[in-house]
Amino acid sequence: MKKLINRPEDVVVESLHGLAAAHGDLLRVSFDPLFVVRADAPVADKVAIVSGGGSGHEPLHAGFVGRGMLDAACPGEVFTSPTPDRIEAATRAVVSGRGALHIVKNYTGDVLNFETAAELCRADGIEVEAVVVADDVAVEDSTFTAGRRGLGTTVLLERLLGAAAERGLGLDALAALARRICDTGRSMGVALTPCTVPAAGRPTFTLADDEIEIGVGIHGEPGRERAKLRPARELMEQVAGAVIDDLPFRDGDDVIVLLNGMGGTPLMELYLLYNELHRIVAAKGLRVRRRLVGNYITSLEMAGFSLTLLKADDELVALWDDPVLTPALRWGC
Amino acid sequence: MATLARFAAWIARLDAVYAEQKDYLTDLDAAIGDADHGINMARGFAAAHQAIVAAPPADVGALLKAVAMTLIRTVGGASGPLYGTFFLRAAPVAGAVAEVDAAGVEALFAAGAAGIAERGKAVVGDKTMIDAWGPAVEALGASRAAGGAVADMLAAAAAAAAAGRDATLPLVARKGRASYLGERSRGHIDPGAASTALLLAAAHETLG
Numbered sequence: 001m002k003k004l005i006n007r008p009e010d011v012v013v014e015s016l017h018g019l020a021a022a023h024g025d026l027l028r029v030s031f032d033p034l035f036v037v038r039a040d041a042p043v044a045d046k047v048a049i050v051s052g053g054g055s056g057h058e059p060l061h062a063g064f065v066g067r068g069m070l071d072a073a074c075p076g077e078v079f080t081s082p083t084p085d086r087i088e089a090a091t092r093a094v095v096s097g098r099g100a101l102h103i104v105k106n107y108t109g110d111v112l113n114f115e116t117a118a119e120l121c122r123a124d125g126i127e128v129e130a131v132v133v134a135d136d137v138a139v140e141d142s143t144f145t146a147g148r149r150g151l152g153t154t155v156l157l158e159r160l161l162g163a164a165a166e167r168g169l170g171l172d173a174l175a176a177l178a179r180r181i182c183d184t185g186r187s188m189g190v191a192l193t194p195c196t197v198p199a200a201g202r203p204t205f206t207l208a209d210d211e212i213e214i215g216v217g218i219h220g221e222p223g224r225e226r227a228k229l230r231p232a233r234e235l236m237e238q239v240a241g242a243v244i245d246d247l248p249f250r251d252g253d254d255v256i257v258l259l260n261g262m263g264g265t266p267l268m269e270l271y272l273l274y275n276e277l278h279r280i281v282a283a284k285g286l287r288v289r290r291r292l293v294g295n296y297i298t299s300l301e302m303a304g305f306s307l308t309l310l311k312a313d314d315e316l317v318a319l320w321d322d323p324v325l326t327p328a329l330r331w332g333c
Numbered sequence: 334m335a336t337l338a339r340f341a342a343w344i345a346r347l348d349a350v351y352a353e354q355k356d357y358l359t360d361l362d363a364a365i366g367d368a369d370h371g372i373n374m375a376r377g378f379a380a381a382h383q384a385i386v387a388a389p390p391a392d393v394g395a396l397l398k399a400v401a402m403t404l405i406r407t408v409g410g411a412s413g414p415l416y417g418t419f420f421l422r423a424a425p426v427a428g429a430v431a432e433v434d435a436a437g438v439e440a441l442f443a444a445g446a447a448g449i450a451e452r453g454k455a456v457v458g459d460k461t462m463i464d465a466w467g468p469a470v471e472a473l474g475a476s477r478a479a480g481g482a483v484a485d486m487l488a489a490a491a492a493a494a495a496a497g498r499d500a501t502l503p504l505v506a507r508k509g510r511a512s513y514l515g516e517r518s519r520g521h522i523d524p525g526a527a528s529t530a531l532l533l534a535a536a537h538e539t540l541g
Contacts, residue, residue: 076409084414085406108411108509115452116405116414119421145512221513 001201003301008198012055012077019062023327026066034082035090036062036073043071047165047174048094051103051158052087053110054079056197057218059328060155060297066326067333069162071100078197078300079219081109087117091126099127099171101178103157105150106134107219129171131178133157135187135308137246138215138223149217152258152308153185155296159329163322181310186243189223189306190235191216193264195299214238218299232269236276239307244284249309251285256320258308259291263298265305270294273305289317296328335483335540336432340396341385343539348382350535351375351528361524365511369410370524377408377416393433397424397441411509412525415449415462416532422448435483438540439473442490446470453508457497460504460511460518462525468493469533484541491530491537498522498530 005011013031020029029036035052042048051061052074061073071094076082091100100121104114111132118128133150157178164177191213194203204220207213212235215223224242249255259277261270274293281288289312297306310316323332351358351374359371381403390396401420404413423445427433433441446466450456457467472493476486499522506518509525 080409083406083409084417085402109409112411112414112452116418116421119418120405139513145507145515146509 001196001198003196003198005198008201011198012075015055015058016062016075019327026325026327027062030089030093033086033089034075035086035093036065036075037090037093038066038071040067041071041094042096043094044096045098045168046071046096047098047169047171048072048091048096048100049103049158049161049165049174050074050087050091050094050100051154052076052082052090052114053105053107054081054219056195056300057297059295061158063328064155064158064162064326066324066330068166068322068324069158069326069329078199081107081113084113084116084120087114088120091117091121091128092124095126099129101161101165101171101174102128102130103154103161103178104130104132105154106132106147107149108146110150127171129175131157131175131182133182133185135182135185136215136217137186137188137242138217149221151187151189151218152260152297152306153182153187153310155258155260155292156185156256156308156310157181159324160316160319162324163319166322167319181316184247184311185308186246186249187306187308188239188242189216189218189262189304190214190239191220191262191299191302191304192229193301193303194220195263195302197300212304215242216304218297220299220302232273233276236273236307237280240277240280243307243309244281244286247309247311249284249286249311252287253285254287254289254312254317255281256310256312256316257281257288257291258296258306258310259293260297260306260308261295262302262304262306263295264301264303265295267294270305277307290320334432334434335393335438337390337393337396339540340393341389343536344378344382344385344396344400346535346539347378347532350531351378354531358524358528361522361527364521365506365514365518366524367410367510370412370528373408373410373412374416374528377404377413380404380407392429392431393427394424394429397427411453412462412528415453415525418448418452419445435477435481435486438483438486439477442473443470455508458504459507460501460523460526461506461508462523462529464501464504464523465494465497465526465529465533468497469529482541484537487533487537487541491533494526494530494533498526501526
């Protein structure tokens with residue numbers, strides 16, 4: 001294992017110390033219990049937007065704490081959900097009397113820990129709603145499994161709900177908006193290499209030099225198929241096709257696009273992929289209203305990418321354009 | 334009657350049991366999960382035992398609540414919130430009492446198991462800990478209806494949980510991380526059902 005770390009057991013906490021040192025103007029970090037809140041929390045007369053999950057997906061979630069996005073993020077150990085008491089403490093630190101909305105990615109650990117945290121909050125009189133992101137089209141959506149995993153729609157949801165909360169929307173309206181976004185966001189990822197959890201010291205799975213995993217999850221979970229590496233054009237055609245056909249997105253639809261790097265992918269390659277995507281969506285008659293290209297929901301040093309499409313309309317685009325001021329996403333401020 | 338001292342003895346016994354069975358549970362989890370169940374349960378119940386020794390709760394409800402909060406803080410993964418929810422839901426059903434009668438024992442186990450089922454959205458046959466909890470709670474009720482005392486009820490529950498654990502062997506997982514394995518989850522005992530069987534066996538040894 002070759003990593004820029006001191007001791008494997010200190011990775012998460014030392015990284016958060018760095019985040020606090022670099023962005024103290026935007027956020028504060030509590031180390032016991034461990035959570036991150038925006039610098040001006042709690043913000044009066046606003047629903048608190050709270051998310052969290054295992055570390056190793058940076059900038060998700062702590063890098064999205066700040067005005068116009070998350071009020072609090074609750075990081076767990078690498079690829080491990082935070083515990084309910086910490087999620088409760090994070091929620092309590094940012095709630096202002098209009099309740100809190102939890103954004104949860106659909107992994108069994110995250111869902112159970114956030115649900116239990118919500119129960120603890122409600123027992124203490126804090127109003128909590130939760131939305132679960134399950135947008136990974138690589139997984140068959142079935143009542144006979146834990147369901148689809150949460151992927152890039154999480155990033156778009158955090159931005160859009162953060163904006164809507166900033167405008168003063170109430171908890172019920174935010175929860176309804178969140179469900180609408182989750183219903184029309186779809187994602188799929190491809191891994192070129194595995195990644196290594198620092199505490200484990202060896203890769204979570206193995207791929208031969210010429211092999212890729214199509215439909216990979218953000219912790220390296222297996223996807224649809226293990227295939228031979230192919231030209232970027234063919235790969236993007238397969239991935240975009242799977243995402244577009246799933247909803248399906250139709251001729252004339254407006255979309256917001258996230259073309260996401262998994263952590264170890266050069267931007268040069270991401271833009272090369274965007275070039276392919278641009279051609280494909282134009283041919284399908286989709287209108288890309290807004291897009292992000294970069295590393296937003298990563299899997300440590302994994303090389304690969306994921307594509308997220310979200311059906312957009314003027315209301316969502318207007319929310320998207322509202323000011324946002326976080327370590328990883330900022331405009332309009 | 335299950336007294337406060339017996340409930341404390343149950344938690345102490347669970348500390349010892351999960352320490353002894355740590356490798357067994359982790360090996361089961363390595364086959365279809367992420368190989369940490371034994372470590373997590375041992376850590377959680379050691380902390381829960383320590384918590385009630387350090388600050389002895391005044392009544393059964395307070396003891397169950399203290400155990401719940403400690404498990405929620407220390408177990409992690411999926412089993413932390415699930416076992417935490419069991420004790421969290423059982424606590425108010427037991428209430429601020431020094432001892433619990435047969436009806437109370439049935440009610441607190443039923444409420445706790447219902448909490449786990451609700452949280453995990455699992456039913457019997459999904460290859461989860463519910464495969465042990467479901468039959469155990471049924472056996473508790475049947476035993477009490479037949480005039481059984483607390484010890485008889487818990488003996489029946491422990492046996493039913495062990496049978497439920499063994500019944501997970503041929504099943505395909507429908508919930509949790511193991512569900513992504515599909516057919517490959519067949520032929521393995523569910524680690525959560527195994528830890529539940531241990532929990533009920535310890536209840537039989539101490540509470541009745």
